Amino acid sequence: MNAHETDTPVRMADCAGLWERTLLVDPDGSQDITTDVRWLQGITRFVDLRRPMPRPDFTGVHCAADLTDQQRAWMRMQDGFAGQLTQYADVFHWRRSIELQPPGPHPDEGRMSYAADVLVEVGVHADYFEHWIRDSPGQDCWAMELRSGDGGRALLVRVDRLFGWAMRTTAGTVELSLGSIEGREWIITDSALPYRESQRLAPRWVGDSRIHLHTNDIDDHGALRTREWLIGHTEGNVTL
Numbered sequence: 001m002n003a004h005e006t007d008t009p010v011r012m013a014d015c016a017g018l019w020e021r022t023l024l025v026d027p028d029g030s031q032d033i034t035t036d037v038r039w040l041q042g043i044t045r046f047v048d049l050r051r052p053m054p055r056p057d058f059t060g061v062h063c064a065a066d067l068t069d070q071q072r073a074w075m076r077m078q079d080g081f082a083g084q085l086t087q088y089a090d091v092f093h094w095r096r097s098i099e100l101q102p103p104g105p106h107p108d109e110g111r112m113s114y115a116a117d118v119l120v121e122v123g124v125h126a127d128y129f130e131h132w133i134r135d136s137p138g139q140d141c142w143a144m145e146l147r148s149g150d151g152g153r154a155l156l157v158r159v160d161r162l163f164g165w166a167m168r169t170t171a172g173t174v175e176l177s178l179g180s181i182e183g184r185e186w187i188i189t190d191s192a193l194p195y196r197e198s199q200r201l202a203p204r205w206v207g208d209s210r211i212h213l214h215t216n217d218i219d220d221h222g223a224l225r226t227r228e229w230l231i232g233h234t235e236g237n238v239t240l
Helices: 071-076
Strands: 019-024 036-041 047-049 079-088 091-099 109-115 118-122 129-137 139-148 153-159 161-166 174-182 185-191 212-218 224-235
Touching: 036 091, 036 153, 047 153, 047 174, 047 185, 079 153, 079 161, 079 174, 091 153, 091 212, 109 161, 109 224, 153 212
Parallel strands: none
Antiparallel strands: 019 036, 019 129, 036 047, 047 079, 079 091, 091 109, 109 118, 118 129, 139 153, 139 224, 153 161, 161 174, 174 185, 212 224
16 A cells, blocks of 8 residues: 555544554655554644664663663654644644654644555655554543643643653653553553653642642652642543
């Protein structure tokens, strides 16, 4: 199948869910089928995590201070971003508000259509195309944009029993994580900070006003810390 075999249009409202990329063909014709790329799409907000494979063994790494030079080098090869998806006609724009890598020279825009059960994305400003398969459709979706008192930013997206978490601190640390909700536990399963995997995000309201939110985090040496956020824009019916 190639990029020209697509004929079924895509509506943004149909994109909710967890997607996995199965193919990238770059402008030079090279192909990538090994990078682990997962895109969690809510109503409009999204979190996208991209990790080269294979990755080093992170067994026994519980915080940033435990990382080896090899592990740090691999982490710098990761990509990912979070923000808002918009659609104009058949062009989709992924507006990035938090990202691991510096922005490129062009907006992140592509045309999308279906070929059978494959979502095909074709670049607008670069001659690439990608194939996406949906692992899990989305029904109950919501999102919150957050700010901390010192200027940090975050985005929390929920899609059914899955969530995406993106955070940028004023010190420049970026976390992009995906996870699952098991009962009342929000457990990180995949992260650009591998030592965050299996930890609990634990989003919870501060008081009864639902203006502030607490989440769990750790410092560079693994000590548990609580971050407090001021809730900004929300979409959907937010439930914790």
